[in-house]
Amino acid sequence: MTTPHYAPGVHSVIGVDAGTANLRQADHLIHHLMDQLALPPGTFACTHLIRTDERRGVAVSFALPDVQAAEAAWERLIDVLDPDAGAALGGREHGPAQAARTAALAADEHARRRGGRAVVYPAVERLTGTVTVADLLARTAIDRVTVVGMPPTSPAPDTATAVLTHDHVRPEWRDGHLTLALVPAVGGTLAPFEVPNPTPCCADHA
Known part of the structure; x- marks a missing residue:
């Protein structure tokens, strides 16, 4: 991730760095804030690996359906955010400078759809048990699938x-597409590349 330039859409994307060290902690933070801030349907929430000289960990971001929803969420977030956590929305930053900067990096990456591992996205609740590739593409926000290890010229599954x-199911933003990496599984099936470790986080939020 690089210094934010505030791309179109960044004014509806909030970044948060609460000091989480790994993906599981970040997933939990996302579900906690989704509940605490009462974020609306249509929200995308992502994790972002932070690798700077000052910080090694995971920040999170929330893309709200519109600017008005983002402004309302920002006001609620400022009231509940821990003092040592940082947040960013557009050109605004809140909290300690280092945490606010990494929060801005996460928000910018998500706004540009260049990166971000999606934990919450439209219709994620439908992705339980066994579904088809057609279900993934037609019924959720996922719009592209890839099979790990297959040449780029290989046909889509x-x-x-x-x-x-x-x-x-944790797709990622890649080149503007919410992309799910799959791997071959038993009996000619496929499965997400990322497996729950050790079990899906925050099952009570499902």
Whole structure:
């Protein structure tokens, strides 16, 4: 991630750095803030690996459906954020300078759709048990799938192929597309590349 330039859409994307050290902690933070801030349907929430001289960990971001929803969420966030956590929305920053800067990096990456591992996104609740590739693409915000280890010129997987979700589906923003990496699984099926470790986080939020 690089210094934010505030791309179009960044004014509806909030970044937060609360000092989380790993993806599981960041997933928990996302679900906690989704509940505490009462974020609306249509919100995308992502994790972002932070690798700077000052910080090694994971920040999170929330893309709200519109600027008005983002402004309302920002006001609520400022009231509940821990004093040592940072946040950013557009050109505004809140909290300690270092945390606010990394929060801004996460928000900018998400706004540009260049990176971010999606934990919450439209219709994620439908991705339980076994679904098909067609289900993934037609019924959720995921708009592209890839199979790890296959050459770039390989055809896309058949849309009728079953996907074993393990109730844990974490696509990523890549070149503007919400992309799910899959791997071959038993019996000619596919499964998400990322597996729950050790179990899906915050099952009570599902």
